[in-house]
Amino acid sequence: MNRFASAALALTVLAATAGCMSAPSNLDLSLTRPTVDNKFVVTLQPPAKPAAINQLHSWQVRLASPSGTPIAHARIKVDGGMPQHGHGLPTRPQATQELADGTYVIEGMKFSMTGWWEIKLAIDSPEGVDKVTFNTVVAEAAAGR
Amino acid sequence: MRRIMNSVWLLGSIMAMSAALVVTLAHAAPSSGDSNAQGWSKEERAVLASLSLKRLPPVPVDPSNAVERLPAAIELGRRLFADARFSANGAVSCASCHDPRKQFQDGLPVGRGVGTGSRRAMPIVGAGYSSWLFWDGRKDSLWAQALGPLEDAVEHGGTRTRYAHLLASNYRKEYESLFGAMPRLENLPRDAGPQGDVAEKAAWAVMDTGQREAVSRVFANMGKAIAAYEKSLRHEASLLDRYVDAVAAGSTADRGVLQPGEVRGLRLFIGKGQCVTCHNGPLFTDQQFHNTGVPPRDLARTDRGRADATTQVRGDEFNCLGPFSDAQPTQCQELRFMVDDDPTLVGAFKTPGLRGVAQRAPYMHAGQLATLEQLVRHYIAAPHAAVGHSELTHRHAGGAAVPKHDERAPIELTDAEVTDLMSLLGALGPEPVSAIAAQSDPRPEQGRASLPMGSTECNDVACRANKHLGYIELPQSDGGTTTVFYPTHAAEAPVQKGPFKFSWAHDADPMRGNGRLVVISHGSGGSPWVHVDLARVLIGRGFTVAIPQHAGDNYQDLAEPGPTSWARRPVEVSQAIDRVSSHGKLGPLLRLDAVGVFGGSAGGHTALTLAGGRWSPSRFRDHCLQNIEQDFSSCVGFTTLQQGDGLDAIKAWAAKLVIRLRFSDATPHGHIDPRIGAAIAMVPFAADFDPESLRQPQVPLGLVIADKDVNQVPRFHVEAIAAACELRCEVLQRLAEGGHGTMLSPMPPLQPGSVADRLLGDLPSFDRAATIPRLHADVAEFFVQHLRPAR
Numbered sequence: 001m002n003r004f005a006s007a008a009l010a011l012t013v014l015a016a017t018a019g020c021m022s023a024p025s026n027l028d029l030s031l032t033r034p035t036v037d038n039k040f041v042v043t044l045q046p047p048a049k050p051a052a053i054n055q056l057h058s059w060q061v062r063l064a065s066p067s068g069t070p071i072a073h074a075r076i077k078v079d080g081g082m083p084q085h086g087h088g089l090p091t092r093p094q095a096t097q098e099l100a101d102g103t104y105v106i107e108g109m110k111f112s113m114t115g116w117w118e119i120k121l122a123i124d125s126p127e128g129v130d131k132v133t134f135n136t137v138v139a140e141a142a143a144g145r
Numbered sequence: 146m147r148r149i150m151n152s153v154w155l156l157g158s159i160m161a162m163s164a165a166l167v168v169t170l171a172h173a174a175p176s177s178g179d180s181n182a183q184g185w186s187k188e189e190r191a192v193l194a195s196l197s198l199k200r201l202p203p204v205p206v207d208p209s210n211a212v213e214r215l216p217a218a219i220e221l222g223r224r225l226f227a228d229a230r231f232s233a234n235g236a237v238s239c240a241s242c243h244d245p246r247k248q249f250q251d252g253l254p255v256g257r258g259v260g261t262g263s264r265r266a267m268p269i270v271g272a273g274y275s276s277w278l279f280w281d282g283r284k285d286s287l288w289a290q291a292l293g294p295l296e297d298a299v300e301h302g303g304t305r306t307r308y309a310h311l312l313a314s315n316y317r318k319e320y321e322s323l324f325g326a327m328p329r330l331e332n333l334p335r336d337a338g339p340q341g342d343v344a345e346k347a348a349w350a351v352m353d354t355g356q357r358e359a360v361s362r363v364f365a366n367m368g369k370a371i372a373a374y375e376k377s378l379r380h381e382a383s384l385l386d387r388y389v390d391a392v393a394a395g396s397t398a399d400r401g402v403l404q405p406g407e408v409r410g411l412r413l414f415i416g417k418g419q420c421v422t423c424h425n426g427p428l429f430t431d432q433q434f435h436n437t438g439v440p441p442r443d444l445a446r447t448d449r450g451r452a453d454a455t456t457q458v459r460g461d462e463f464n465c466l467g468p469f470s471d472a473q474p475t476q477c478q479e480l481r482f483m484v485d486d487d488p489t490l491v492g493a494f495k496t497p498g499l500r501g502v503a504q505r506a507p508y509m510h511a512g513q514l515a516t517l518e519q520l521v522r523h524y525i526a527a528p529h530a531a532v533g534h535s536e537l538t539h540r541h542a543g544g545a546a547v548p549k550h551d552e553r554a555p556i557e558l559t560d561a562e563v564t565d566l567m568s569l570l571g572a573l574g575p576e577p578v579s580a581i582a583a584q585s586d587p588r589p590e591q592g593r594a595s596l597p598m599g600s601t602e603c604n605d606v607a608c609r610a611n612k613h614l615g616y617i618e619l620p621q622s623d624g625g626t627t628t629v630f631y632p633t634h635a636a637e638a639p640v641q642k643g644p645f646k647f648s649w650a651h652d653a654d655p656m657r658g659n660g661r662l663v664v665i666s667h668g669s670g671g672s673p674w675v676h677v678d679l680a681r682v683l684i685g686r687g688f689t690v691a692i693p694q695h696a697g698d699n700y701q702d703l704a705e706p707g708p709t710s711w712a713r714r715p716v717e718v719s720q721a722i723d724r725v726s727s728h729g730k731l732g733p734l735l736r737l738d739a740v741g742v743f744g745g746s747a748g749g750h751t752a753l754t755l756a757g758g759r760w761s762p763s764r765f766r767d768h769c770l771q772n773i774e775q776d777f778s779s780c781v782g783f784t785t786l787q788q789g790d791g792l793d794a795i796k797a798w799a800a801k802l803v804i805r806l807r808f809s810d811a812t813p814h815g816h817i818d819p820r821i822g823a824a825i826a827m828v829p830f831a832a833d834f835d836p837e838s839l840r841q842p843q844v845p846l847g848l849v850i851a852d853k854d855v856n857q858v859p860r861f862h863v864e865a866i867a868a869a870c871e872l873r874c875e876v877l878q879r880l881a882e883g884g885h886g887t888m889l890s891p892m893p894p895l896q897p898g899s900v901a902d903r904l905l906g907d908l909p910s911f912d913r914a915a916t917i918p919r920l921h922a923d924v925a926e927f928f929v930q931h932l933r934p935a936r
Binding site for chain 1: 195202274426431432433435478479482483484487536553
């Protein structure tokens with residue numbers, strides 16, 4: 001869980017320095033969230049080093065029951081976009097691997113600009129169907145060189 | 146023994162040194178820290194910084210094109226790009242619609258090749274950053290894109306076998322050096338291809354599978370060469386870049402480059418105009434597809450744009466996963482994760498970059514909007530889309546429709562704001578080149594072709610017929626002569642200078658070039674003549690070139706080489722800038738707030754000093770006492786060599802004795818001229834610099850290393866600088882087989898076996914004819930990038 005915590009912290013710090021395109025100041029940027037119907041607790045792990053704008057990269061997702069039991073054999077669909085701009089993700093990311101402990105690899109992530117992005121996950125597992133939306137603010141620092 | 150004593154740099158010079166030194170120690174004044182002069186908030190400054198060309202990362206590697214970075218592929222592609230034989234009627238080349246004089250586009254609403262197309266020709270510079278090519282992204286690489294028009298019936302209109310035959314007869318050697326043996330084509334039809342007319346398709350169908358694949362491979366390779374060339378093209382910095390760099394640096398120096406209206410436009414661009422929403426980053430594009438309700442050119446034939454292109458790119462035999470790709474399937478991530486079923490793709494087209502936009506009317510994917518004003522007003526009008534749905538919102542019909550929370554706000558600008566925004570768009574291109582200069586450059590330059598948008602290069606016969614080498618001698622107060630080369634329209638005449646035959650236009654009227662000056666500092670005992678080839682390349686890029694004569698260390702007067710001259714040389718560069726500046730005809734055409742300096746050997750020492758380096762005679766002494774056996778010529782000069790005999794030890798001993806006596810001054814020497822904007826040191830003498838002083842040079846510093854340099858052994862000199870430098874340094878080229886004489890072109894005649902020949906002569910393994918033009922092109926490119934040719 002440490003890995004996730006530190007990654008979450010990193011993104012929060014990043015978000016605090018961003019906000020150029022005036023994302024709402026009260027955005028919930030937490031990387032661990034319950035799903036809409038509280039069937040799962042989902043933790044999103046961004047890459048250790050923020051990816052450059054328009055560069056493909058991978059994230060990880062960890063699924064657990066509300067009591068903390070890892071959820072295996074889930075199907076995850078990824079969607080999202082920029083709510084303030086009315087467009088979706090520039091790519092169609094996919095959950096391509098299931099690792100141990102209810103952790104899944106999401107490949108094909110890409111952000112085409114800085115600002116507020118939503119990452120929406122639809123989860124379909126033997127334990128039920130539910131969905132969750134994360135907010136992330138891509139900062140210029142991530143735009144890299 | 147006496148000869149050795151005399152040969153050490155210093156004799157006769159040291160005494161004069163303390164008196165002759167005209168050294169101004171570094172005094173670069175930091176700016177006053179006024180970081181917010183025009184009221185940009187921290188967030189706004191971050192957005193502004195993100196637009197700078199300096200933020201542009203290196204162009205991504207395309208794993209599907211294995212040759213894209215090979216100079217031979219770039220050169221082949223450059224030639225193919227302009228070769229009109231590759232078309233049905235022998236009159237259409239890539240350059241027909243992608244005209245290097247017009248930012249690689251044609252200024253027409255839709256392309257005109259052998260017929261008339263249905264979309265607008267797109268500019269090419271920066272296209273290597275796109276994952277998806279064409280307005281609709283129906284190709285996934287630059288090379289696959291290049292093949293499209295070649296087979297398109299209304300563009301080049303040719304066929305695969307025709308192109309293979311043409312390559313075999315005209316470019317066989319070049320092709321085979323890159324791609325291996327050309328397949329046998331003797332029995333193949335002249336015109337056959339899968340995209341051709343009925344007869345051409347039929348001819349293609351009767352070829353066997355192996356033949357079809359072999360021809361398609363030749364065709365694909367042709368695209369890879371063209372892509373290599375296209376990918377070598379670079380954007381020029383704009384006035385906006387200078388402005389945003391100044392804002393980012395908290396400097397007030399360049400704030401004035403934008404007019405107040407342009408600054409207001411910039412505020413709108415990143416603010417309520419919302420332009421930066423899609424036109425973001427250094428290329429002013431998010432590289433994505435958007436429907437903004439641009440009216441179709443032909444209402445009867447609506448264009449679904451991206452929505453139809455995803456199927457095409459997946460099925461394209463030339464895509465990343467196809468048989469002609471050099472990529473592993475796992476490297477084809479863009480195709481794998483492509484969005485293909487999103488309703489917002491209907492009627493969506495790629496966001497074009499905006500660099501140079503004001504000079505690129507008409508606008509949109511089919512040239513629907515004729516003027517910049519119509520372009521800006523389109524986003525305010527935000528019409529409903531004829532096909533699909535526009536992302537833009539508008540309070541249509543004056544209704545009270547307030548945008549929903551998750552929609553974009555309408556773009557509402559006053560007439561004055563439209564004007565301001567248009568002004569800003571005008572500042573996104575490089576400086577306007579005079580019409581005459583633009584007309585004189587019909588074709589791209591050779592080698593690493595980096596073209597200023599709106600202007601082009603001059604390196605072939607047709608071009609040189611218009612842009613000539615001007616020559617003038619400016620007298621120096623010390624009796625020497627500063628030689629100046631510059632672009633001119635006047636005709637050149639043959640000239641003999643010593644052993645060299647040149648041609649130039651003596652005292653001719655200068656034409657307006659790019660407004661920038663490069664000063665070349667010659668080597669010890671040097672002349673301007675051995676730098677004429679470089680000067681000509683620089684003139685081809687629009688520069689003016691001044692070569693001061695360094696007192697006491699030139700071909701006519703070698704009385705005071707070594708540290709005495711090293712101390713004077715940078716000052717002499719400053720004086721040369723003054724001299725050119727005050728010249729009645731040259732001065733008014735130049736902006737001398739960013740001057741380049743190039744030097745080789747002792748000239749490299751000059752360049753390093755002007756880049757902020759500080760050196761001292763005692764460091765020279767220490768280096769020689771420690772390393773003279775390994776770096777003999779650096780310490781002793783040109784008069785004698787180590788011969789591997791019993792005298793070597795005596796020579797070294799004698800030289801050390803003199804050096805120890807003569808070079809004890811530990812004062813750091815430097816000279817900063819704030820007009821210097823970039824420096825290149827080639828095979829420099831550099832062992833006497835304090836490495837710390839060049840850890841962060843004052844200006845961008847290019848280094849050229851010649852691995853076989855026995856005169857200034859690289860590890861003590863240029864490599865030490867490269868190792869010490871952490872910021873703003875770039876090794877422009879490392880010449881594996883090059884020696885010290887690579888800084889000279891033309892090469893003076895050297896008596897075989899002489900000391901000069903041993904120290905300067907080319908090794909048999911050094912390919913001068915192939916290497917030097919590329920080096921000169923890189924030198925010119927470095928100065929173009931860093932001096933930001935002025936308005």
